Amino acid sequence: MNYWTLALTSLSSAICSIPFSSLQVQPQPDAKMCDQTFLAITFGPCDSCGLNKPLMNIYLKNEPINYCSLCVELMACQGLATGETIHTLKAESESLKTKLEEERAKLHDVELHQVAEKVEALGQFVMKTRRTLKGHGNKVLCMDWCRDKRRIVSSSQDGKVIVWDAYTTNKEHAVTMPCTWVMACAYAPSGCAVACGGLDNKCSVYPLSLDKNENLSAKKKSVAMHTNYLSSCSFTNSDMQGCDKKANVWDMRSGQNVQSFETHESDINSVKYYPSGDAFATGSDDATCRLYDLRADREVAIYSKESIIFGASSVDFSLSGRLLFAGYNDYTINVWDVLKGTRVAILFGHENRVSTVRVSPDGTAFCSGSWDNTLRIWA
Amino acid sequence: MHSYMVSKMSSKMVGSNNLAHARRMVQQLRVEASIERIKVSKASADLMRYCGENAKYDPLLMGIPASENPFKDKKPCTIL
Numbered sequence: 415m416n417y418w419t420l421a422l423t424s425l426s427s428a429i430c431s432i433p434f435s436s437l438q439v440q441p442q443p444d445a446k447m448c449d450q451t452f453l454a455i456t457f458g459p460c461d462s463c464g465l466n467k468p469l470m471n472i473y474l475k476n477e478p479i480n481y482c483s484l485c486v487e488l489m490a491c492q493g494l495a496t497g498e499t500i501h502t503l504k505a506e507s508e509s510l511k512t513k514l515e516e517e518r519a520k521l522h523d524v525e526l527h528q529v530a531e532k533v534e535a536l537g538q539f540v541m542k543t544r545r546t547l548k549g550h551g552n553k554v555l556c557m558d559w560c561r562d563k564r565r566i567v568s569s570s571q572d573g574k575v576i577v578w579d580a581y582t583t584n585k586e587h588a589v590t591m592p593c594t595w596v597m598a599c600a601y602a603p604s605g606c607a608v609a610c611g612g613l614d615n616k617c618s619v620y621p622l623s624l625d626k627n628e629n630l631s632a633k634k635k636s637v638a639m640h641t642n643y644l645s646s647c648s649f650t651n652s653d654m655q656g657c658d659k660k661a662n663v664w665d666m667r668s669g670q671n672v673q674s675f676e677t678h679e680s681d682i683n684s685v686k687y688y689p690s691g692d693a694f695a696t697g698s699d700d701a702t703c704r705l706y707d708l709r710a711d712r713e714v715a716i717y718s719k720e721s722i723i724f725g726a727s728s729v730d731f732s733l734s735g736r737l738l739f740a741g742y743n744d745y746t747i748n749v750w751d752v753l754k755g756t757r758v759a760i761l762f763g764h765e766n767r768v769s770t771v772r773v774s775p776d777g778t779a780f781c782s783g784s785w786d787n788t789l790r791i792w793a
Numbered sequence: 794m795h796s797y798m799v800s801k802m803s804s805k806m807v808g809s810n811n812l813a814h815a816r817r818m819v820q821q822l823r824v825e826a827s828i829e830r831i832k833v834s835k836a837s838a839d840l841m842r843y844c845g846e847n848a849k850y851d852p853l854l855m856g857i858p859a860s861e862n863p864f865k866d867k868k869p870c871t872i873l
Contacts, residue, residue: 499812500812503818507815507819507822510822514825514826521831521833524834525833530837581863673825688843690839690840690843692839707840709836712833714837734847734854735847736851752840753840776852777852778853778863779864793862
């Protein structure tokens with residue numbers, strides 16, 4: 415399976431932003447990270463009516479076909495003519511679901527932690543808060559690292575977006591958004607701009623200027639209006655949250671939902687790809703984190719403890735994928751051994767819910783943002 | 794996009810929306826049933842191999858000396 419990055423042009427043609435939905439984006443390891451990305455919707459003659467229109471790429475009898483949206487609707491309703499009824503379709507649907515379960519079960523020959531028994535156990539971890547970034551007036555909702563491994567952008571419920579130098583804890587820029595609950599922010603790969611959005615239903619890109627006197631708000635560009643609030647945005651290198659118990663994987667070329675996983679018992683708050691791209695981890699309100707392998711098409715590990723009863727809000731992998739950092743609503747961060755399924759460390763320090771956790775681009779540290787208005791750098 | 798199409802259809806064609814929805818479900822399930830799958834033992838082995846190969850490049854895993862980590866405090870020095 416080849417998952418392509420989602421891309422979206424806009425006035426400033428810099429980012430992709432997606433409304434509250436369960437969507438995943440594969441970080442392309444070879445693609446150059448740049449501020450310019452391209453529109454990826456096909457437009458052309460419909461295979462059915464021949465008119466030039468925006469096309470939906472669908473599969474009919476395993477063959478990829480391009481239909482315009484009107485023809486897709488007509489095709490989907492042609493069932494009546496060929497003798498299909500709700501009953502026959504429901505029956506086929508049930509038999510397919512059973513078949514899917516059987517196929518998945520056949521391949522479930524062993525558990526990940528059993529295979530991982532021969533792997534060396536990890537030693538004691540000593541991780542401490544190395545920096546505390548104070549300055550937000552309200553809950554920190556989101557943060558992102560710059561590729562230079564030292565700058566961080568964070569956004570908060572008070573409507574402020576701050577760019578920090580994590581080495582010195584100095585604030586380099588501060589922008590006040592016209593809305594509160596700035597739930598998403600991202601650093602441009604070039605390091606020259608940040609994108610953020612929230613209850614204002616759109617994603618705005620602010621160029622970062624070295625001139626302290628410049629009014630950054632005046633230079634902002636609006637990108638991508640949505641009909642709902644923006645929960646996450648990125649410069650073609652991030653992962654989107656789901657708002658229900660399902661984790662869906664989409665093939666960006668066809669717009670097709672190719673895989674779906676529904677084993678969590680509650681809302682999924684965070685989804686992150688494993689560094690190799692063959693798996694992903696989720697954090698959920700059911701107080702567990704889980705690992706799903708895309709090629710085995712099933713859940714392969716659960717990270718949970720009876721003593722953990724609060725939901726996990728955010729997860730991220732270390733560079734090698736051996737460690738999973740998860741921030742919880744009980745103010746702690748748990749560090750899990752991905753292969754063995756055990757917890758290797760529990761980190762205290764925040765005085766309220768941890769809302770976001772991100773490992774730095776070179777893997778030397780990770781940053782956590784919390785409802786206690788601060789961010790902490792751990793190493 | 795999938796759910797957007799479904800809701801668009803149900804607002805346009807009231808009578809046949811259940812049928813259209815069922816048809817889409819079946820097509821969706823056919824796609825899911827047709828993908829290639831591998832055994833968990835193989836998938837796990839691959840995950841373990843990836844971890845093993847990249848472990849040495851993972852500073853949080855291996856721990857790097859304080860002098861190389863910009864976030865860790867260096868030994869205190871006195872200014873004479």
